[in-house]
Amino acid sequence: MINKNSGQSFPEYLVGVLIVGAACFTPLPPLDDKSIVGYLVEAFKKNYRAYEYAVSQPTDE
Secondary structure (H helix, E strand, O other), X not given: OOOOOOOOHXXXXXXXXXXXXXXXXXXXXXXXXXXXHHHHHHHHHHHHHHHHXXXXXXXXX
């Protein structure tokens, strides 16, 4: 007897991944029409600029 439900999880997983991926790149009005990925990239850049500034300050050695 063959199980007809075999292999059904892959298409469901694929659809879920596509939906989440599309949501990450969709511009959102509450974020000034930036996508979630764009918002995260901007936050990382801002954080790195602050780190870069702090590291470039002279020390009292």
